[in-house]
Amino acid sequence: MKVTQEPLPQSQLGLEIEIPAETTQQAYEKVVQNLSRSANIPGFRKGKVPRQILLQRMGPQRIKEAALEDLVQDGLKQAIEQESIEALGNYKLTSTYEELIRQFQPGKPLKFSASVDVPPTITLGEYSGLSVKAEETQPEADAVDKFLEQRRVEQATLIPVESRPAQLGDVAVVDYSGRFPGEGEESTEISGAQATDFQIELGEGRFLEGIIHGIVGMNPGETKEVPVTFPEDYPREDLAGQSAVFTITLKELKEKELPELDDDFAQEVSEKETLAELRESLETQFREKAERETATSKEQALLEALLEKVEIDLPETMIDQEVQTLLTQTAMQMESYGMDVRKLFNAETIPQLKERSRPDAITRLKQSLALQEIAKRESLTAQPEEIEAKAKEVLEQLSGQDVDPKRLREVVESDLIKEKAVKWLEEHATIELVPKGSLTPEQTEGEETPQEESQTEAIAQEEDVDAASQTIDVQAEPAE
Missing domain, CATH: 3.10.50.40 (Chitinase A; domain 3)
Incomplete structure (x- = not known):
């Protein structure tokens, strides 16, 4: 089978496929045989219908259509295997069906065009030595x-x-x-x-x-x-x-x-024995919380700077999958709040939610793929014991849920490698820490960030419905 490849926009691969003459004849004969065994024609027992009668009753067009469908499906699958193409999905027949019907002649070669999504090419600029500003969170004195x-x-x-x-x-x-x-x-x-x-x-x-x-x-x-x-x-x-x-x-x-x-109060509201121990524990918690916020700010600043260094033509298959992941995460979060997910995600709201989640999905994909590329270039890997420890931790968090251990390890390994890539970026970057709120307006209590807003649009819709009865x-x- 002859296959010609042509790169297309949005990480698609165009395929020109030519199916040999003998294969088209075999496909046609196979359809005729199957019909002869199953056709119910008055005056003839099943499996005993003469070929000419069968062709007259069924019509050559119907038989050609059935054979053509098999040829296209099998031909595309074989072409991908033959050329070792890493296909992601989004299979499309670019030749018109009417044209193929007119062209198809059993015993003669059949040519058709198709396309498929493939992993994108990642063009990454100079990522070492990024210079960014990040907000530093300090625990409040009181x-x-x-x-x-x-x-x-x-x-x-x-x-x-x-x-x-x-x-x-x-x-x-x-x-x-x-x-x-x-x-x-x-x-x-x-x-x-x-x-x-x-x-x-x-x-x-x-x-x-x-x-x-x-x-x-x-x-x-x-x-x-x-x-x-x-x-x-x-x-x-x-x-x-x-x-x-x-x-x-x-x-x-x-x-x-x-x-x-006093100490009695400390014992009432915590597991600490004394007020001094409770104060020390709280100081540690507030300090660690501030450190986590600062680390998140540095990571976000680095990822935003990295996005300016990367060019990726994302395939639609990957975007659709990431959008679905975002919506699934949102649904799980809402369900944990005790909300009825069926009211939040229905035939009317899902298309809107998908459209609103698309920009976030694209950003996350570009960041993730850029980090994977850095890890590849810098030979960053996760050790088996790291993967095992993290997988065990996640399994404990997902206790009672049906989890595919192999898939879990793959996700954990990917996340660990991306974490190492972020750490590598930080070690090779110049980060200027500035006071919290100096880069962006400080978020007020109850105010949502843009990403949180996009993930909770459905809640707002439900609240609008309930408001009339408040x-x-x-x-x-x-x-x-």
Whole structure:
């Protein structure tokens, strides 16, 4: 079989394949034989239909189509094996089917064109001696004190208060009912804006601001009308930006009594015996966390600089696989949060999610392939004992799941080699550490990075659906 190869864009390989005359005849005869054994023609037993009758009844076109399908499939497979082509997928017949039908004559050579995705060629510029800036994270000086104070608040005991009015920091148990004010004495009750025995912590951002400030200063047993304006971005569109009046009855008032910051507290909130041991442990954790963030910043800076040095024409097969990997990881993450993955990933959302994940997939692929190329050039390898130790660690994390040990070792080895390539880049690079937030705006609490945003679009869609049913008690808790 004659095969001519031609490189095509997007890491495709074009193939011109010529199937020998004897092969086309054999394929045609095979189809005729199979039909003669299975055809059900009145007046003849199966397997006993004369060839001429069979050809008349079935029609030469149908037989040629069946033979042609086998010839193309088998011919492409044999061509790939014959030429030792490392095919990734995305097999395409570039010759038109109508043209092949007209051309096909049993006993004569058959030529057709096809294409297949193959591993991309990696063009890598000078990667040694990269010069980058990375943000350095330093532990906050009062991080341990803040953490301990937060835990004290969490461990606080609620003590009933009767001798003074409510103040910020207290916990109030209230009944409330909201209405839209109308002309004269007419008013309209707000659906879903009523609650009995609801426990609200009087703190900034804990509830509707107007209600919090309205309760402050009230005494237990007092009832008060409080004007409230809903925020413009309130989840319920029918309430967003609207003015309302809430009738609030303060039924109980409690204040938080914080535990003493001593060894007993340390034993209550940790496995440490003394407060000094707990402080030392926390200092170590905050320091290691800062070191990890700095290491991540350096790695990201190096990878971004590396992308500028590499040119890769990625095949569609690899991009599709990486997009699928991203979506699978996202689905597993969402499932771990207890969310219904079937609602997040359906026929309507999956195409959108794939499109949004595509840029991230391309970036990850280019970084990964560039690191693999560096590892190859610098002879970086993972030792068997390293692979075994890491595989064992991953297996423990995936306990109870069906895992292919061979595939796991391949993934672990690949990851270890890429880690070594990153380390090599760092050792041969000039990295200037700058204060955190000086290169990019510091992320505020609850704000997502672009990658996190692309991976959680589905959550937002589900939240949009649920928002219509939310009422003002979204952050209130029923009193015990």
